[in-house]
Ligand SMILES: O=c1ccn([C@@H]2O[C@H](COP(=O)(O)OP(=O)(O)O[C@H]3O[C@H](CO)[C@@H](O)[C@H](O)[C@H]3O)[C@@H](O)[C@H]2O)c(=O)[nH]1
């Protein structure tokens with residue numbers, strides 16, 4: 001073991017470490033004059049085992065005090081000062097004076113990692129699960145006569161591009177809403193087409209036509225299953241008992257067996273197509289802008305007190321989903337103070353091993369569940385039910401004085417009188433309008449007015465009202481604004497999944513997606529400072545939002561760490577702390593703790609090990625490829641007043657037109673975003689190769705070998721974490737991952753050989769060492 005030398009790398013006065021090393025011998029300390037002192041005051045008492053980690057640091061004053069011997073009436077030292085012995089802080093001490101810059105980076109980096117780790121854990125301390133009770137809702141709100149008291153609900157769907165977001169997805173979403181178990185006259189669907197393409201308009205007409213023709217029949221057939229199946233099984237059971245009898249399988253619907261429609265609600269819910277005004281002289285604010293138009297249009301037409309929103313590529317997968325969310329909104333405990341109910345996002349068509357962590361389970365199932373125990377999950381853009389008045393910026397009842405007016409200042413909401421008048425009505429959660437007003441000329445003019453670009457001029461839309469503007473992640477910020485005014489939210493996970501959508505399985509698309517998220521997060525971190533946001537925001541919720549928005553900053557340090565192996569290549573040294581066993585011990589403890597917590601999380605959040613590993617892997621991939629870019633963007637924005645990361649729509653895979661499944665997974669799109677990660681891979685591969693080269697010719701001792709081995713574990717670990725990215729840039733070759741291993745081995749050998757050649761050229765010869773246990777070496781050398 002190396003001596004505990006680092007007593008003062010930071011103090012600069014004890015590079016030899018002798019003072020600390022010779023603890024037991026109580027050496028006589030020389031004062032400045034070189035005089036020896038008698039040992040009376042200086043003699044160190046036998047070390048108390050409790051104190052063995054503490055070292056006095058006022059030896060000089062003590063010596064001086066002894067020297068005065070109380071002359072001039074000066075008092076003796078009345079206390080002694082100790083500092084923690086270096087060994088406890090060793091992981092944070094660096095013995096190499098010329099490596100100080102490294103030492104500083106690692107000190108600051110480790111500190112930051114520690115803080116973020118803590119933020120991350122704290123936000124998950126009280127996960128709370130809430131299961132909706134659909135039976136009680138039914139009993140309370142569905143009347144025996146077939147009518148219902150459920151409140152009105154406006155459904156918002158957004159789409160922009162019928163090609164990158166194939167229209168069939170959007171139409172499927174509409175179809176899925178028609179199949180939802182919610183009173184047909186209590187919900188209306190608003191499709192916002194930001195592309196303004198006539199294709200979507202006609203698509204919607206086609207869908208409605210298809211439905212009104214066949215849906216009735218379809219619905220009857222579905223409903224009939226509830227009688228058919230029991231009949232069939234009964235028949236089957238009877239047949240078992242009475243062998244030989246043909247089972248009776250219900251009544252098939254056919255032309256000569258006409259269906260009875262009298263019991264079935266064959267009406268279609270209201271469908272509204274919206275294409276807002278676009279004008280080159282206005283910023284349309286992407287999805288947030290579209291949703292604020294939906295907000296006003298729906299207020300004029302149906303004005304439901306609740307709103308649920310989807311992206312164009314998401315659909316309802318569980319017909320009870322709307323009711324499930326209502327269970328939280330209408331609950332007598334905190335329902336009135338609940339601004340939104342967020343469902344987790346689930347995805348179809350993700351490759352079976354989820355290479356790029358598209359399912360993102362750790363976030364949806366652990367993080368959001370953790371937040372549910374504080375003030376509620378953040379809003380994540382789709383599959384979320386809102387209380388309309390909350391979106392209008394009204395305070396929650398908990399923070400609203402009894403006599404407070406819902407609309408305090410009408411001019412905030414623009415010039416539409418019908419719209420402003422609709423606001424107090426929407427505050428009544430029992431409200432449900434059955435039919436829209438007559439679509440006469442004045443009304444149509446009003447609709448155009450609220451959809452025009454100019455409407456929002458001078459209003460607070462995008463700031464205090466509606467979905468928030470000027471940020472790439474309108475979702476998290478909008479949810480944050482609601483939490484900040486004291487509302488809470490609920491997390492709702494039901495089986496089967498409430499909604500499902502598509503996810504980008506192409507590496508480049510996926511990286512752009514997280515670039516948008518991380519860029520938006522950082523913007524939010526700097527412009528809203530969540531930690532000091534508002535007293536209505538619970539403290540833990542602030543911590544959680546800080547964690548959720550500041551995370552890209554870690555990547556700056558991470559990239560340094562991942563590039564450190566470069567030292568291998570040039571210096572042949574690995575900067576790892578000594579003494580070796582202490583360092584390893586700390587490392588093992590830290591790693592074991594993180595893994596252990598991870599395993600616990602898997603248990604309570606219902607994740608799989610694969611979900612968790614993918615999360616770790618994609619974090620590192622994001623941290624190398626994307627987050628530094630997001631940090632750069634924000635620095636440019638803050639310093640040079642440039643533009644932040646913009647909302648670029650994620651293009652969806654067109655599975656229907658491509659014959660090969662997961663074709664997108666194997667497509668490589670070369671973009672600059674890939675470069676940093678490729679550099680990290682190259683550095684680590686080179687480091688391993690160089691280490692092999694140096695081990696062969698360097699004449700290393702066992703200790704050096706052990707040092708090197710630990711370094712190599714680090715390099716190899718980085719490669720394991722980045723493995724999905726490696727597969728990604730291999731394109732079609734990634735179908736045969738063994739090719740990658742062969743390539744890696746070849747690369748290691750080539751680099752080792754290059755390193756040996758360089759050493760040979762430098763020294764004029766090369767020396768091979770073969771060490772055996774006895775320590776005998778058999779050098780073979782020859783000159784070049
Ligand atoms: O000008 C635009 C651009 C986009 N959209 C719609 O916005 C939705 C979300 O876009 P998408 O690219 O699919 O987002 P994702 O990458 O899936 O992003 C997630 O993260 C976004 C915030 O960054 C949220 O808005 C999304 O709801 C959430 O699913 C889509 O339905 C688009 O049609 C518009 O309506 N108008």
Ligand SMILES: [Mn+2]
Nearest residue numbers: 311313502650
């Ligand atoms: Mn999406």
